Amino acid sequence: MAEKIYWKIPALLLFIMFCLMLGASLGDSAIQDELAHIPAGYAYVKFLDYRLNPEHPPLVKAIAGLPLLFLHLNFPTDIKSWTTDVNGQWDQGGAFLYNAGNNPDQIIFWARLPMLLLTIFVGILFYLWTSRRFGRTVATLSLFLFVFSPTFLAHGHYVTTDIGATLGFLIGLWSFINFLENPSWKNTAIAGLCFGIAELLKFSTFLLIPIYIVIYLMxxxxxxxxxxxxxxxxAARGVSKFVAMGIIGVVVISLVxxxxxLHYPSALQMRDSKFLLSSFGNRTLVNIQHTLASHALTRPLAHYFLGVLMVIQRAAGGNTAYFLGQVSNAGSRSYFPIMYLMKExxxxxxxxxVGLMYGIIKICRKYPWGWKRLGYWVKNNFAVFAAGFTVFxxxxxxxxxxxxxxxxxxxxxxxxxxxxxxRQIVSWMHGDGYRAPGGLFEFFRLIYKKYILAIPRYSIVFLLLAFIxxxxVRSYPYFLSYFNALGGGTDYGYxxxxxxxxDWGQDLKRLADYVQSNNIESISLDYFGGGAPAYYLGGKFKPWWSARGPAHGYFAISLTLLEGSVNPATPPFPQTKLEDSYSWLRGHEPIGRGGKSIFIYYLPK
Structure with a gap:
């Protein structure tokens, strides 16, 4: 009976997660990155051609493209973005989704469905590994936090590589720990296979390599x-298997x-590589990539290496973004800590x-002071150390x-x-450090200390879980726009x-619903995202941009564009030119919203 209950709880949690993501997905228009990822994935599985979106590995996009093979879609191969452009992903995506006679909502639904299933698969693996290592109670609580994470609910249903990266780190770390504990050739092969798969999910999994080295030495x-x-x-005896694991991973990458x-011409690959890396600073790395691309056997690794270099190049240049009242491309070291505190x-x-404080106190009490304390703790809690070091x-x-x-x-x-x-919360709830009772008096004493005194702790935890x-539920279906009260809530997180x-462009369909329900005949719109305003708004849509000056009548704007144009830039990033600014909207209050991320104004003449 208990066995069935233990399986029913995670199954119910994952079913709830699937329903929440599916409901949100049905109302979301295509986000910005899906405009590139969906056509790229379809091209991979339909034509075995990798000319689109080389800055991301293929596996997630290919999985998303598989259901599209059964829809008998028109994919334009006679337009400039496919025939002559270098990585013409954005134009190709617009043509494929909205201008080729296809049903874009049908394409988006079927491309996203594997992403929902992939997220559920991540949840299953996460539960199984945690249950095996730390017990079902810890696993169930961990899965609960995963299921009701607004960030996973948001990004778990989009055709992007973020959920793939999560899967990559899970299987990469899990298989590597198993390899260290039992370095058989079987576990070596499994770890190598998982490493290769991880590298095919997102290039950030490249960080597994230094993580592996540190964990191996530790x-x-x-x-x-x-x-x-x-x-x-x-350690020296294990190096051969460690290297073999890496070789297996490279073989997996090369094969996929x-x-x-297979149908991506080598001459086209070389042309694309030279163009995309023309401004890359380290020419030695560029020459290595070009050399690999010039040989048939190493062409696949060259394309993988091209993607890695493109990511390095983009990260070095930054990305123009609005954060805390400033626009910059330099980034801020406070960005991720603040965003994490605002979005969880x-x-x-x-x-x-509570868990952090309890864990520190417990470690200090249990282990003697000095370096040996750390050594004994790591030895007795190696999986915890590996997870913690990965986070760090x-x-x-x-x-x-x-x-x-x-x-x-x-x-x-x-x-x-x-x-x-x-792990720490479960330990805190249960209490520890009490010996098994040696008599009736000690039995009642144990019941009192471990259960009666624990009632307030259980109550606090269950209240916090209910609050989560x-x-x-309150933020549904606007998971992408979710901010907690520290960040102003979902309404004011922008x-x-x-x-x-x-605002990633997810609310265009909701804007169309607003326009229809309010009988608006014409609306000017400056939109950021992967949707097509002309498709969803039809003849009511009037394209607008800041240089056209003040609009009149109904006007809508994506908050990414609005915040990026009206806020000051952080030097040396150039200030927004007056003609590129929406400063003329100051003093006007929106009369409504498309979802959460598109402001709607009425501006009298």
Whole structure:
């Protein structure tokens, strides 16, 4: 009976998550990145051609493209964005979705469905691994936090690589820990396979390599019962399998890339590579990429390497974004900590503080002072250390990045944070340090200390979990725009940041619903996103941009564009030119919203 209940709870949680994501997805228009990812994925599986979107690995996009094979779609291959442009992903996406006689909502639905299932699959793996390592109670609480995370509910149903990156770090770390604990050739092969798959999901999983090295060295360092010489010998003996794991990963990458490049002409690949890397600073790396691309056997690795270099190039240049009243492309080291505190549920943040304080106190009490304390703790809690170090290293790297366009970029660390918090909260609720009762008196004493005194702790936790659920239900279906009370709530989070934190173009269909329900005959619109205003608004749509000056009548604008144009720039980033600014909207209050992210005004003549 208990066994069935233990399985029914995670199944119910994941079913709720699927329903919440599906409901939100049906109301969301295409977001900005889907305009590139959906046609790219379809081209991979339909034509085995990788000319589109090389700055992201293929696996997530290809999975999204599989259902589209059964829809008998028109994919234009005779237009400039496909035939002559270099990586003409945006124009190709617009043509494929909205100008080729296809049903864009049908395409978006079927492309997103595998993403929903992939998110549920991540939840299943997360629960199974956590349950095996830390018990079902910790696993259930961790899964609960995963299921009711506004960020996972938002990004778990889009055709983007963020949920793929989360899966990559989960399977990458899980399989590597198994390899360290039992370095058989079977586990070596599994770890190598998982590493290769991770690299095919998002390029940020490249960070697994330094994480692996540190965890590998730490695994042998904390063998406290061995001399340093013995530890060094054990580590050296494992190097061959460690290297073999990497080779297996490279083979997996090469095979998958090679498959999706079967009909991608080598001359076209070389032309694209030269153009896309023409401004890359380190010419040695560029020459290596070009050399790899010039040989048939290494062409797949060259295209993988091209994507890595494109990510490095983009990260170095930053991305123009609005944050805390300023517009900049330089980034801020406070960006991710602030966004994390604003985008996570307050209930979870309280649990995290309690868990952190309890964990520190418990470690200080249990282990003697000095370096040995750390060594013994790591040895006895190696999986916890590995998860914690992954979070630390990933965040340390992210804090230095000027690419500040969304909390989603640290999403792969969320499950590990949920695990670490849940483990401490469960321990705090149960209480520990009490011996088994030796008699009737000690039995009642144990009941009193472990259960009666624990009632307030259980009550606090359940109230906080209920608060988390309440916030998610209240924010439905606007999960992408979710901010907690620290950030002004879902209605006012745009004052902190926009882009994929608040407005990624997801509310165009909701704007169309507003226009229809309010009998608006004509509306000017400046829109940011992957939707097509002319498709959803028809003849009522009047394209607008800031240089056209003040609009009259009904006017709507995406908040990403509004906040980016009316707020001051951080030097040396240039100030917005007057003709590019919507400063003329100051003094006007919106009369409504399309969803949460599109302001609607009525401006009299």
């Amino acid at each position: 695994h042998f360092t904390v063998l406290m019962d061995h001399s340093w010489k013995e530890r060094a010998l054990l 890339y090679g498959f999706f490049m 549920s307050l209930g979870f943040l309280i649990l995290a503080v 290293f990933y965040w340390a790297y992210s804090l230095k990045s000027p690419l500040n366009i969304g909390v989603r970029h640290v999403l792969p660390t969320f499950p590990f944070i949920y695990l670490l918090v849940s 659920v309440f916030n998610v 004052r902190i940041a926009v882009d994929s934190n608040y």
